[in-house]
Amino acid sequence: MIPWIQLDRAEMPDGGGDLRLKRRGSEFSIMLGATELMNSRLSGSEEALASLACQRVGSRKQASFLIGGLGMGFTLRAALTGLSADAHVAVAELVPAVVSWARGPMAEIFAGCLDDPRVSIIETDVGAVIAQAKASYDAILLDVDNGPEGLTRRENDRLYDLAGLGKAHAALTAGGILAVWSSAPDAGFTRRLIRAGFSVEEVKVRATGKRGARHIIWLATKGG
Numbered sequence: 001m002i003p004w005i006q007l008d009r010a011e012m013p014d015g016g017g018d019l020r021l022k023r024r025g026s027e028f029s030i031m032l033g034a035t036e037l038m039n040s041r042l043s044g045s046e047e048a049l050a051s052l053a054c055q056r057v058g059s060r061k062q063a064s065f066l067i068g069g070l071g072m073g074f075t076l077r078a079a080l081t082g083l084s085a086d087a088h089v090a091v092a093e094l095v096p097a098v099v100s101w102a103r104g105p106m107a108e109i110f111a112g113c114l115d116d117p118r119v120s121i122i123e124t125d126v127g128a129v130i131a132q133a134k135a136s137y138d139a140i141l142l143d144v145d146n147g148p149e150g151l152t153r154r155e156n157d158r159l160y161d162l163a164g165l166g167k168a169h170a171a172l173t174a175g176g177i178l179a180v181w182s183s184a185p186d187a188g189f190t191r192r193l194i195r196a197g198f199s200v201e202e203v204k205v206r207a208t209g210k211r212g213a214r215h216i217i218w219l220a221t222k223g224g
Helices: 044-057 074-082 095-103 126-132 154-160 163-169 187-195
Strands: 003-010 020-025 027-032 033-040 064-070 090-093 119-122 138-142 174-182 199-205 215-221
Touching: 003 095, 003 174, 020 044, 020 095, 027 064, 027 090, 044 064, 044 074, 044 138, 044 174, 044 215, 064 074, 064 126, 074 090, 074 215, 126 154, 126 163, 138 163, 163 174, 174 187, 187 215
Parallel strands: 064 090, 064 138, 090 119, 138 174
Antiparallel strands: 003 020, 020 027, 027 033, 174 215, 199 215
16 A cells, blocks of 8 residues: 655644645645545546536636635636636635645646636635625635535635625626535525525535545526
């Protein structure tokens, strides 16, 4: 068995713990404490987060997408595949080291997507970006936790409460999509989305292939 090697670590803001980047052969893992946040072998549901949104609003002229969390770039690459040349994708990443890892140890996985002219990286909290936006995005894709609660940092709870969902609603264009990734269902979150003015679809997707774990993606559409 090839052992895991820790390549780097980075502190989460506000004392949220350490992110650790690990490698085993060609496989990468990002850990927070004992929790694996992402693994380079499991990309299916993260890719679906973007492809499902692209199917619904990606054909718009000069489509504007906001992705919360860079991760290993699976969602970003899928968005770029599904969007036209005149689109723009902003990625809000709170931890600068994650961007450095994308350009360094994991450059092969990212395959140059950060240099795509449609992409801009914003090293800040995605919640702050959403709060400042008004009818700016055709899609907002959130994959910053393992579900609609602040796993990586408690402040992320504000993304998923009723007030936070109201801000996301205001940040979207008419008919825009708020897509949220989760490792498990959450009926309470579905109810909050509806209360915030969205029409809601829940899609079950596999983590990878046909036998991977089932994950949930909420596709919440702003009326109009």
